[in-house]
Amino acid sequence: MAPGRINLSVAEARELAESALRGVGFDDGEARIIADHVVDAALCGYEYSGLAKILNILESEHFKLPRRPIKVLRETDVSVAFDGGNNVGMLSLFYASEATIKKAAAHGIALVSVTDAWMSGRSAYYVEMIANAGLVAIHTAASSRLVAPLGGVRRCSARIQ
Template sequence: MTTLTLSDARALVVVAMTGTGHTPDEAAIIADHLLDCELRGLSFGGLARAVSIVERVRATREPPQPIRVVAETPVSATLDGGDRVGYLVGIRALELAVAKAGAHGIALVGARNTWYTGMFSYYLEKAAAAGLAGMIAGSGPAVVAPHGGTEGRFGTNPIAFGFPAAPAPVIWDIGTSAVMYGEVVLKARLGEKLEPGQAYDAGGAPTLDPTAALAGAFGVWGGHKGSGLALVVQLLGMLSGAGAAPEGISDCGFLMLLIDPAALTDADDYRRRVTEFAASVRATTPVEGGSAIRVPFDRSAACREETLRRGTIDVADTVVAALRKAAHE
């Protein structure tokens, strides 16, 4: 592992992103998102994802197009991402949704023709800071098998919900696959194995080999219930106009719903009640020998605080070498 200061890690991503045609402002948006993944202990979505972005951009013949609003009402909008990386499209969608929800109490913004939108909790944390509650769902290429199957039909299909509270929002952000795409790619880079039950090879046999899994399918999370949720998330993402089974890493669907509590109730009182309810959940007596009860996002917030205090992150040597190579090309 290579130990990097936070500033060096961010600078490395910025240089790699500008080297693949992003403007300095775009590179900064991407770097901030990826670094927040590292701060929260989600290394597969951090600097390792920057390597995947470089590879995707260089493997694409057609240049990306500008992000466009292709349909709009006072409370909704649909974006065509122009085949740009989703960190940029997601932020544009967030800005539109926050403005519309602030003006009208509710907003629904969808995006298509994009890829790698990152942590949905990243956007919902910003929405919660603006006093908004919300939900994000995302569809993608068919890499996850439905319950009982061995062929990909769903994307990894994350879904997240966020609510304003103090000192940190309550955010539940999950993928509906047994293993996330970024985790499989990172394990393939590092020569590591998957866990049993997470994936199938192209012939439908269970596999621990991440490279074989990328050519086959991932398992779904949560049995038949998780499979049903994955299907619903795929359909929600497709509301943006995204394809049901796009080819390769492309045309992911992104659907964001934001609600201003003030449209329904006293916003300050709602925030207070969410805060109090979260505290009551944390105060639940744990099972014998168990650890203290956490509310979703508690782990991320604590991990980020500790990483910021430490001021460094540890990154796989292979990832650092690939980014340094990209930065010098």
């Protein structure tokens, strides 16, 4: 074991995560969903998306703003658009993935979107949820303008004077 590292069992990591999340205001179900996500990320080798991600949640400016219940904005038999209610994406996208599974299982296809959510964690987690239900998934994500597009770090046109 590397100096300064702590090894936890999966059960210990999950309990620590759930306890910390409950301590900052998440209910039992929300804490379980987020804890499952970060523990899974750590088990997949993504340490930065593991238990340490809980600290990122707490440090986020979004966390300081009020949360609202996740609600449906529009829905058809094969689609649903959710307002994530300023909830951490690990919650919003979990519920969106459940809706995707339900609609795709019933109708053969589904298109689900989420807005007003932040920090969704490891994107493959949601694709794996859907794949484990025997379905095929395509997941896309958007971010703020803090991320430069491909080629965006160099000037693409002449300087106008």
